[in-house]
Amino acid sequence: ENREAMLNSKSNRLTEALEEANKLFDGVCRAREAALDAQFLVIASNIGKEKANELHSEMSAFDSTAFAEDLLTFMGINRTEVEETDDSEDVPGGFLPSDAWQTMGEEAPKYFRRAPTFHYMMGSFKSEPPVPKQRIERQKKANRGKAERAMPAQLKKMEESHQEATEKEVERILRILQTHFENDPNTPISFFDFVIDPNSFAHTVENMFHVSFLIRDGLAKIKLDEDELPIIEPTKPSGRREEDSRAGARNQVIISLDQREWK
Amino acid sequence: QVSELVQFLLVKDQKKMPIKRTEMLKNVIHSTAAYSEIVNRAGRTLQEVFGLQLVEIDTKRHTYILINNLPRAEGQYLCRDKEKEKMGLLLVILSFIFMKGNSVKDSALWEFLNLLRVYPGKQHRVFGDVRKLVTDEFARQKYLEITPIPLTDPTEFKYQWGPRAEKETSRKDVLKFVAKVR
Numbered sequence A: 001e002n003r004e005a006m007l008n009s010k011s012n013r014l015t016e017a018l019e020e021a022n023k024l025f026d027g028v029c030r031a032r033e034a035a036l037d038a039q040f041l042v043i044a045s046n047i048g049k050e051k052a053n054e055l056h057s058e059m060s061a062f063d064s065t066a067f068a069e070d071l072l073t074f075m076g077i078n079r080t081e082v083e084e085t086d087d088s089e090d091v092p093g094g095f096l097p098s099d100a101w102q103t104m105g106e107e108a109p110k111y112f113r114r115a116p117t118f119h120y121m122m123g124s125f126k127s128e129p130p131v132p133k134q135r136i137e138r139q140k141k142a143n144r145g146k147a148e149r150a151m152p153a154q155l156k157k158m159e160e161s162h163q164e165a166t167e168k169e170v171e172r173i174l175r176i177l178q179t180h181f182e183n184d185p186n187t188p189i190s191f192f193d194f195v196i197d198p199n200s201f202a203h204t205v206e207n208m209f210h211v212s213f214l215i216r217d218g219l220a221k222i223k224l225d226e227d228e229l230p231i232i233e234p235t236k237p238s239g240r241r242e243e244d245s246r247a248g249a250r251n252q253v254i255i256s257l258d259q260r261e262w263k
Numbered sequence B: 001q002v003s004e005l006v007q008f009l010l011v012k013d014q015k016k017m018p019i020k021r022t023e024m025l026k027n028v029i030h031s032t033a034a035y036s037e038i039v040n041r042a043g044r045t046l047q048e049v050f051g052l053q054l055v056e057i058d059t060k061r062h063t064y065i066l067i068n069n070l071p072r073a074e075g076q077y078l079c080r081d082k083e084k085e086k087m088g089l090l091l092v093i094l095s096f097i098f099m100k101g102n103s104v105k106d107s108a109l110w111e112f113l114n115l116l117r118v119y120p121g122k123q124h125r126v127f128g129d130v131r132k133l134v135t136d137e138f139a140r141q142k143y144l145e146i147t148p149i150p151l152t153d154p155t156e157f158k159y160q161w162g163p164r165a166e167k168e169t170s171r172k173d174v175l176k177f178v179a180k181v182r
Helices: A003-007 A012-026 A031-059 A064-074 A100-111 A130-183 A189-194 A201-216 A238-244 B004-013 B022-031 B035-048 B081-097 B104-116 B131-140 B165-166 B173-179
Strands: A220-222 A231-233 B052-058 B065-067 B142-149 B157-161
Touching: A064 A100, A064 B081, A064 B104, A064 B173, A100 B081, A100 B165, A100 B173, A130 A231, A130 B131, A189 A201, A201 A220, B004 B022, B004 B035, B004 B065, B004 B157, B022 B035, B035 B052, B052 B165, B065 B165, B081 B104, B081 B131, B081 B157, B081 B173, B104 B157, B131 B142
Parallel strands: none
Antiparallel strands: A220 A231, B052 B065, B142 B157
């Protein structure tokens, strides 16, 4: 409080306050009061320091107003014309040109050892690489397009062949069966003779697999003959249709065959 | 790695904000053991190749700035007008602070700047938001050191020369400027 009043070098307010505090301290008997007193002393010493500062600057010959005027002169103020602005009235009159601070700016760097701002001479690297990159990208895209097209084609082919393979095999076996039967119409073929491949167990299994398709589709029949051995014969086309309409008797035959038996 | 650090420092210095050791470790060096050796070598390169000095302005927090070690060249400077004008304002502020005993209250500073038609509340034709320029940009670049005055309410601040100002110029030079203007 009353800071400004105390700062005034002409006043003794600060001294008076200190003396009063001294007197009051005699009456202190609580710690809290002593703390307040200490706080007061801190503030008082701060004010005292400021006062000392003010004193110093008043004794020096530096007059900031005069300095400001000199700066304005340096910046090229024209005091004959009066600037029409709504500035407050304590601003000195005169017209400050628009390049005032530029004038100052010309003078100022001479006093600073400032590192020049670093700039890349070539700018950021954008000039060349993009062009070849685009070409490369276009080529790559073209290649990829072809490759992709090739791939689905290939895949499709594979899938087709996969399916085809089985179907083809089945058809092939059917044809073989039919051919045999044509040659020998009334003798069904022994199942085992038909499917077993003496050289390859795997192939035998495959043959059985294909034959099962024929059976499933009703294109061939398996029956048991007099010796309880399975025989296979192709079904006649007409006969097949009849059977279908009858929701017919389709027997299932489960055959187990392992390598030893096969041998 | 030394040349990487040199480039890093040069780019970082563009805005004139001090460079922290943590930034150097994170982006370039990656090893605290080799740190001081690399920094020393980078400093030598900067001095020999560019004539720039790498100065540590805060030994506790390890922040650095780059200053120009070459003697000042005569003639016109090629740098942009905006930067030069800011330096003009800075020079004026620094000389004021110096002549007022190296430390001024913010109220005193703005009172002085008002005389030069520079107002904290008003958008300046050249500087724009002057208050921000002075209290924010100049302070963060370490040209000015702004500290609050204790036990003031509302808080008042005192303005002093910042470490970058101390390195980039001298009181003798500023005095020459003041004398020149008179």
